[in-house]
Amino acid sequence: MTSIEDLETPVVTIDLAVMEANIRKMQDYCDRHDIRFRPHIKTHKIPEIAELQRAAGARGITCQKLGEAEVFAEAGFEDIFISYNLIGTAKLKRLMELSRKARISVAADSAAVVGGIAEAAQAAGLEIPVMVECDTGAGRTGVQSPRQALELALLIDRTTGVSFQGLMTFPTSMEGTPPFLAEALDLLSGAGLTAHIVSGGGTPQSWRVHEIPQINEHRAGTYVYNDSNTVAAGTATLEECAMRVRMTVVSRPTEDRAILDGGSKTLSAERLLWKDPQYGTILEYPEAVIYHYSEEHANVDLAACGRKPAVGEPVTVIPNHCCVVSNLHDQVIGVRDGQVEVVWNVKARGLVR
Numbered sequence: 259m260t261s262i263e264d265l266e267t268p269v270v271t272i273d274l275a276v277m278e279a280n281i282r283k284m285q286d287y288c289d290r291h292d293i294r295f296r297p298h299i300k301t302h303k304i305p306e307i308a309e310l311q312r313a314a315g316a317r318g319i320t321c322q323k324l325g326e327a328e329v330f331a332e333a334g335f336e337d338i339f340i341s342y343n344l345i346g347t348a349k350l351k352r353l354m355e356l357s358r359k360a361r362i363s364v365a366a367d368s369a370a371v372v373g374g375i376a377e378a379a380q381a382a383g384l385e386i387p388v389m390v391e392c393d394t395g396a397g398r399t400g401v402q403s404p405r406q407a408l409e410l411a412l413l414i415d416r417t418t419g420v421s422f423q424g425l426m427t428f429p430t431s432m433e434g435t436p437p438f439l440a441e442a443l444d445l446l447s448g449a450g451l452t453a454h455i456v457s458g459g460g461t462p463q464s465w466r467v468h469e470i471p472q473i474n475e476h477r478a479g480t481y482v483y484n485d486s487n488t489v490a491a492g493t494a495t496l497e498e499c500a501m502r503v504r505m506t507v508v509s510r511p512t513e514d515r516a517i518l519d520g521g522s523k524t525l526s527a528e529r530l531l532w533k534d535p536q537y538g539t540i541l542e543y544p545e546a547v548i549y550h551y552s553e554e555h556a557n558v559d560l561a562a563c564g565r566k567p568a569v570g571e572p573v574t575v576i577p578n579h580c581c582v583v584s585n586l587h588d589q590v591i592g593v594r595d596g597q598v599e600v601v602w603n604v605k606a607r608g609l610v611r
């Protein structure tokens with residue numbers, strides 16, 4: 259048995275009991291409200307963890323990129339939604355190959371994207387289910403109005419090679435999403451079209467999804483680990499953060515400064531979204547502020563700490579954004595009661611195409 263103390267740092271650990279409780283809590287919430295849950299695997303990129311989500315009751319998975327979907331299809335996942343506009347001959351060829359192995363649905367927000375998929379699908383003799391992406395307030399991708407959602411749905415419906423599956427949005431917004439979806443669904447039903455799936459997403463809104471009656475599917479990713487951002491947003495507590503990066507104090511150049519043995523290459527350089535700049539939370543020293551990163555160093559301000567760490571002392575950092583941290587590491591270590599239980603390869607790590 260290897261103890262967590264024996265692990266060389268910096269190292270990404272996953273508290274298995276916390277992660278299992280996070281999986282259970284989200285699935286129970288969705289089950290209680292009769293919402294299908296389709297976890298987004300971009301957070302962990304590990305098929306074994308998706309398997310735990312599936313065993314808990316998840317119906318299908320979400321991937322952001324085709325490369326992730328290829329890894330998860332290979333691992334035996336049969337119902338995969340790619341929540342991304344897929345463009346270009348190379349990707350469409352891969353999409354067709356993948357669609358022969360698993361049921362792949364995709365998002366689209368323009369006639370250009372739908373046209374490309376339809377053309378490739380016709381040539382391959384396939385039909386690809388398509389979700390119309392709606393921008394319900396985030397200002398990222400998505401059609402800009404319910405009427406545009408209808409127009410794209412009608413185009414999908416009359417085009418060979420694609421079938422209209424429903425509507426999706428990200429992130430679900432308590433303000434913008436309900437009126438947009440209500441109007442879009444009215445327009446669709448007026449035109450004789452049915453949105454079988456109406457899918458929202460995002461961990462911060464998770465516990466309020468049932469207040470939006472139009473939504474029948476939820477996609478969350480971050481919830482599985484949680485991070486300093488979800489804590490700052492009030493969605494989770496620090497105790498519910500399963501990803502814990504174990505690091506070592508390698509220098510104490512001044513009374514008030516500590517340096518940890520990793521920086522942006524270990525924890526990413528993501529700032530906290532809802533608070534002052536701060537690059538992660540140190541569990542043992544909650545008053546300490548990680549105020550600066552370089553590639554392999556994290557600068558910590560200890561001025562507010564009564565007790566201060568010595569050189570060589572290990573500390574536990576809850577990163578700001580766990581999904582990006584996953585993408586930086588080949589492996590994560592599953593830990594229970596301070597002992598290593600499993601080592602997982604982050605199989606879809608780095609797959610951004």
Ligand SMILES: Cc1ncc(COP(=O)(O)O)c(C=O)c1O
Pocket residue numbers: 298301320341427428459460461462477478479480481
């Ligand atoms: C399309 C889509 N759906 C769902 C999610 C999951 O969001 P979260 O990580 O907040 O749970 C994301 C996150 O980036 C996303 O882009």
